[in-house]
Amino acid sequence: xxxxxxxxxxxxxxxxxxxxxxxxxxxxxxxxxxxxxxxxxxxxxxxxxxxxxxxxxxxxxxxxxxxxxxxxxxxxxxxxxxxxxxxxxxxxxxxxxxxxxxxxxxxxxxxxxxxxxxxxxxxx
Numbered sequence: 001x002x003x004x005x006x007x008x009x010x011x012x013x014x015x016x017x018x019x020x021x022x023x024x025x026x027x028x029x030x031x032x033x034x035x036x037x038x039x040x041x042x043x044x045x046x047x048x049x050x051x052x053x054x055x056x057x058x059x060x061x062x063x064x065x066x067x068x069x070x071x072x073x074x075x076x077x078x079x080x081x082x083x084x085x086x087x088x089x090x091x092x093x094x095x096x097x098x099x100x101x102x103x104x105x106x107x108x109x110x111x112x113x114x115x116x117x118x119x120x121x122x123x124x
Contacts, residue, residue, distance in 0.1 A: 048080035049101035
């Protein structure tokens with residue numbers, strides 16, 4: 001599915017409520033970045049927020065669906081959860097859930113940086 005520019009513009013406008021974001025098109029969808037870290041993505045008709053061990057329960061409790069990028073492989077899932085149209089329209093809900101996603105992306109980047117530093121030390 002090709003990403004409709006009007007939908008992308010709408011998602012970008014709504015997520016800008018969280019602060020300065022950048023958008024990168026990829027694989028027929030787009031990733032939304034803050035401070036160089038992806039915190040949300042769209043596959044065209046849905047938008048998903050990043051989750052991790054610390055915030056996953058919050059997303060699951062809201063009945064947010066986990067992102068499955070391949071129709072023929074439904075067991076393959078990513079750590080992103082669907083944002084309902086109601087939450088996307090509600091500024092307070094969007095700020096709350098968006099903050100959780102941004103925090104998850106920050107933790108993931110720190111974890112990746114930490115493991116990269118450990119690997120560099122073991123190579124010496």
